Amino acid sequence: MDALEVRELSNDRPPRVGHRANRAMTPSVVPGSRTALVVAAMGGDDVAFTRLAQADAADAYRVAYVLLGSSADAQEVTQEALLRAWLQLPGLRDPERWPAWFRRIVVNAARDRLRSTRRRAELPLFDMAAADAHELLTTAAADRDQLRRAIAHLSGDEQTVIALHYGADLTLLDVAEALRIPVGTVRSRLDRALEQLRRHSGDLR
């Protein structure tokens, strides 16, 4: 599979299915689509799954990276999540739900990693190796550094919500789905986190 094909698959996101009635509908599987790959992979087609993995690994890596703050950890978690997904794929009830389902596996794998490494107190969203050294000389950079430290003081759940919403650019609904919590809980955690960030980061409003 060439790069272009991967990109097409990445952009070919199925529409969000938000209602139970819609989920119950039989999806019309377009040959070559992501759903077709999911269906084939569910049936044990590892080539189809590899194509699916190639299409979605970048998104998974980004989610893992913002949660873990380390490229190396994010790569390992992405691999682990893909393999978990392969093994658990027969349990996916609706192939159309693959993106959300897989994202949830990625988030769970990343959170497991965070728990196991007990690195919560570190700055999870900042990879020193990737930082621009010159940036540290600027005022804006100082603010950002202050904000990073403030984020590090948030609870793990609040950090996760912040990272997924602002880092992985997920909607509150997506975050709720990924964490398997009500969207109201996501909103309250986010509000609480932002309030603390405003308080801790001084000049920032």
Place this chain on the structure above:
Amino acid sequence: MKPSNDLDTVLRDLYRDVADAPLPPHFWDTWPERLPRRRARATWSLVAAAAASVTVALVVGAVTWWALGARPPSTVTGGPTGVDTTKPAAPGSLAAAPDRLTARSSESPSSSANATAARSPAPASTESPAASPPDEIPATVDGQPVLIGRVMDAHAAAAADASPFLVGGILGWIIAHCFVPEDFPKSPLIVPCDDGTLLYPSDIAALGFHGGVRVVLEGTPPARHGLRWPGDRLVVLKVHVHDPRARACPGEYRERCDRAIVVDELVWAPPESQVPTPVPTPSPSPVDGAWPDGIPTAVKSQKVLRGDTLRAYLLEVPDDTPFLIGGSAGTGLDRCVDGPVLPDPFFKSCMRCDAGSLVRTSCSVPGSR
């Protein structure tokens, strides 16, 4: 969210470096050539539904029977392991398993037989033990994923602490031939040849020695866990790495000790009725106090075990008393004796075997290198 607009912008900027980072191209270098085998759910959905129906019927029947004043049978053998599920499970025993099985185990083709095992025992498989595929291994136990093969390797390598995880495969037991350094540590976590109890992701015969991963089954020969000679049992084990005892290993061995996969508990095994009978390997018959290849049948009045006699002994090892085993270099069995030793003609070394842990220590042989 209006009041936090500035903060929103700063936060998005803050994550931009990370969020825009592309997936490194070398990511795919470690992607497995072949994905771990699994059973497609759809294939067995009907079987699973049937098994679920039978299970529900049995439960309803038992409840009804109880309500009518009759005692249910004291032993229920319909669980996945075919053991008494009415008694508390001993730690590490097979009886601990039945209630924990979920997911694929309940969907496996064997589970329909399990549900009715109390009435009609499943037919014994005629498959060779080495040919047993790991398809029957449950995908999860107690909601925890069962890791197999490369997934297990990756997880063990990435584990940062001694948190337990579940691994599955075919358990084998191999004694290998290797040079034993004089300073090899006496740690229960490692053995010189990385042999002993190995967990295979699939067909042992096809993979050979290097296809398995050594697991530390401490102080207890597999027989005590209800396991038999190599490859006859699919298992799910609760294991951990980063065992605290690794800290006692000397420097150059520390990492190896740290990576050792230590078995905490056997959490699942298939029903006894489905365990294939091991295929015996013919052993040479001793003639005049020696095997045909010249290895003595006894040393200082202590019997040298090999072949079937060794296997039979390993199934019933009474304690940790050292014992002697014999064999020819290159056939898979090494010369391994306790006390005065037979020199190894190939490596000019020797080993000492302890029955329980298979820990071997080197011993000096005059003229050895």
